[in-house]
Structures are given as C-alpha cells and as structure tokens.
Amino acid sequence: MSFLSRYKFSLSSQELVLMLITMVWGGTFLAVHHAMTVSGPFFFVGLRFATAALLLALVARKSLRGLTLAECRAGAAIGVAISGGYGLQTWGMQTIESSQSAFITALYVPLVPLLQWLFLRRMPGVMAWVGIVLAFSGLMLLAGPKSGSLSFSAGETATLLSTLAIAGEIILISASAGKVDVKRVTVVQLAAASLFSFMLMVPNGEAVPASSPYLWYSALGLGAASALIQVTMNWAQRSVSPTRATVIYAGEPVWAGIVGRVAGERLPGVALLGGALIVAGVLISELKLKKRAKRPSPAERQS
Template identity: 65%
Template sequence: MTSIRRMPRVSKAEAILILITVLWGGTFLLVQHALTVSGPMFFVGLRFAAAAAIVTLFSMNIMRDLTLLEFKAGVFIGTSIMLGYGLQTIGLQTIPSSQSAFITALYVPCVPLLQWLVLGRRPGLMPSLGIALAFTGLILLSGPEGASLQFSPGEIATIISAVAISAEIILISAYAGKVNVRRVTVVQLATASFLAFLMIVPTGESLPGFSWLLVGSAVGLGAMSAVIQVAMNWAQKSVSPTRATVIYAGEPVWAGIAGRLAGERLPGIALLGAALIVVGVIVSEIKTRTRSEIKAQDSEEDVLQKMD
C-alpha cells in the first residue's frame, strides 16, 4: 500500500539536469547548420574532441591521478555515447526522421528495465507512471507516420542506438560516487570522439574542407557537450536513472520551442505530446510512502497524543 506523501520539490541536482536538457534541446538547430558543411561522423568526432580538450584544460592537475576504474567507466560510457549518436545517425540515412524519433523514444521505458536487471533497483510507482506518460508524449511528438516498423537495417541500427542511450544513463548512475567527475568525463568524451572518427571509414563518409562555420560550431557545441556531460556525471550521483530519464525526455520539447522561435510550427498532436512529457516530469517527482512508513508515522502520532 502506498499513498502520496508530498508534492514534488526539485532538488539542486534535478534542477541542473533540467537546465542541461534545455541546453541540449537548443543545440538541435546548431547541429543542423553544422551538418551543411560536414558529414555527421566527422562532426560528432570533432565536437567531442573539442569537448574533451575543454574539460582536460580545467582538469590537467588531477588527470595524473586517473584510476583504472575511472578509465574503464569512461570507456564504457563513451562507447555508449558514440553508439547512441552514431547508430542513430546511420539509421537516419535510410529511415525518415519521424520514424527515428519514434524508435529512439524506446530508451525511455528501456532505462527502468535495465536499472532493474543490471542494478537491481526496482523503480517506484510514481517514477514508473512518469516514464509511461513521457514515453506516450514522445510517441505523439514523433507523429503517427513513425510508428510502423519493418525491421530494416536502418531501423535495427536505431533500435540498438536507443539501447545504447539507455546504457549510458545506467552506466553513469552505476559509477557515480565511485569516480572523479572531471577525470571520467575526459575519458568518455575522448572515447566518443575516437570512435566517431573510426566510424568515418565503414560509413564511407568523405572528409570536409576547412570551414570557419565547422570550426566554430564544433567548438561551441563541444563546450556545450562538456558542460552537459560533466553535469550528468555529477547530478546522477543523487538522481536515479528512472527520474533522470523522465527529465531527459523533455529534450524534444525544448528543441520544439527552439524551432518555434526559429519559425517552425508544431502540429496539435505534438503539442499534446509535449504536455504529457511535462506532466510526466512532475508526476515522477511526487513522493509516495509505503505501508510501513504510514504505520511508523501513525505510531509516532499516537505516542505524541499520549504525551499530551
């Protein structure tokens, strides 16, 4: 038996995750402009290389203390980041963006499942309800045309990318509190960059010529990526993977707002999806209490009444 204990109160760590999700959503248009002068894998590699260099610049005095655990954590998380970005990009070459958005949304219900299987942490009632609302919202945002699946190579690549995004969130939480945030961030960003550059060969991508737009975009988005990854690694020490996932699900909402400011228009069904994601975030923050907690409080109140 559970009951609602109190309305949501956003912690400092959760507020940081909301802020970086806003930042994340705002990068969408910048990436679109950058991809007019570069292939996706080269740009992702350059972006993460810039991010790794920026974090390293502020961490040089502590990098010599890098531990084996931090190196392993950084490689695992960095690999997940690159699989998420890279496979989604590969899938977009053969499937429409609406279908990619629909498939990628599978990471939302996948996270609590992986959290249960890998970390042994069963998600609570309200976070699970928040996940369901956010997932429904993401499906509505992707549009009905994205819901058909034929398991083509592009769709399979995108499904694996959704699992990789889930793994990234789970791995960050699994290692949080055991590693130095800045050191592990340097390793994961460098790993993601290295793997992105490696993927240029199998994808047959041609190298772009020099462009100030490319350089400026890579450095600017690299700085954003540096802030985002450091914040994720820090905040998820106290925010569960399930709750963090619901917050991250708001990224397309902020991307939609940025697009609206740039002149794009969202259909009514997408606006409903955005509203459901926001409701999901709020619902996931509502605390519940178990039967034992209710009984303990009742006993405490009985004692106080007798003392009176």
C-alpha cells in the same frame, strides 16, 4: 485529506541543474541537423567530442594526474556508448528533421528503468513508473511530429537504435557514480567517444570534409555544450537515480521542438498534446508518497 496533500513535491539542486541542462541539450539538435550539410555524421561527432575532451582537459589538467585504471575503464565504456548513441542519432539527422530526431531519441525513457532493473537490480518506485508511462505515451504522440505516427525510414531506424546506446550510457554513468572522479572520467569518456566515432568513419565510407567556418563554429559550440552536459550528468547522477534522471531528460524533445518551431518546423496538435504529457510525467515522477503515521492501538492510548 485531499489527494495532493498525501504527496510531497521535492526538487534537489542536482535535479534542477539537470532540468537546465536538458534545455541546453534540446537546443543542440537543430545545430547538428544544420551541420550535416557540411560534414559526414561520424566525423562531426568525432570532432565535436574531441573539442569537448580538449576543453575539459584544459580545465581539469591538474586532476588528470591522478587518473586510475578503473576510471579509464569506466570512461572508455561510457565513451563507446556515447559514440554509438550520438553517431547513430547524427546519421539519422541526414534525412529527418531535428525535432523528429529529438522525439524519437527520447524513446530511451522506458528503456532505462528496465535496464536498471535487469542489470542493477534497482526497482523503480510507483510514482516513477507513473511518470514514465505518461512520458512514454507523450513520446508516442510526438514520435512523428508531422504524421502523428512512426514510419520507419532509414533515418528513423538509426535513431531508434541510438536510444539503446543512450540508455546504456545513463546506466553506465549511474553504475560508476561515486566510485570515480567526475572530471577525470568525463575527459576519458569524451576522448573515447571521439576516437571511436572517427573509427566508424571507415565502415560508413566517410571522408574528411572540406573546412568551413560553420563546421568549426558548430564543433566548438557543441563541443563546449557536450563537455558541460557530460560533467553535469556525471555529477548529478551521483545522487539522482537513473529513473528520476531519465524522466527529467524526457523534457529534451520539448525544448528541441520549441527551438525547431522558432526555426520554422511546425508541430501538429497531437504533438503538442504529447509534449504536455511529457511535462506531466516529469512533474509526477518528482512526487513522493508520504507515509502515514502509525495510529496508536487502544492499549497504547490508555497507557
């Protein structure tokens, strides 16, 4: 029996949708990077998620009538994590390139199974761990797309810190999945993320920027993308484990790197190798070990 014949490759519809969403997610980095030329980071994040919350509230306005206290609590907690993750990430993009930001952000990949193990008592499977190790190795190569290594500037440090909040967001979504209405809790979390981001403008010393077409177009477009991404994550993670979801999300920097390259950012060979390792990690994490059928004992064969 060959090595591959011992494994079963399966891809659910939820996992396929997460992969497609990851492509959209990766493409947003360049748009945010350009938006930092016309806005401060926390105002832009607040405007982005306010737009997303408004769009989704219009679509799910009938569902909002049944909003519960538990959904408000879950949505608020997830929203704070989203604000911290996206806010620090966007703050970092004032000084680092979009592809570099995406690569560093994806370092949350090894954090999720550890936090999942610590807080949810869910032990990741063997193939998930193998996939995570490969993805983490690839991310180490991709973290510095120009130099091939991390040099901790202020922007890179802020982006590294954002990975903790992003990992927390995934854990919180998984913890509440199946217990709340997806549409209602997503509206709450987007609104909470917007409100908390606007509050962070004060300690960051931000002022409301001058109105410009690019600011509003990018906020509307990214707001729609954020609403789609958050609804999809909440829906899909009702049946996809945090570890499997996280390794799928590891493809995000690959798509961000592709978009960045089209826009003029160039990746060295070591970064391309890192991207290949991430793809390998995604594929291997989807493999399932087949259990061998129990062989009958001699007594059972004779009976």
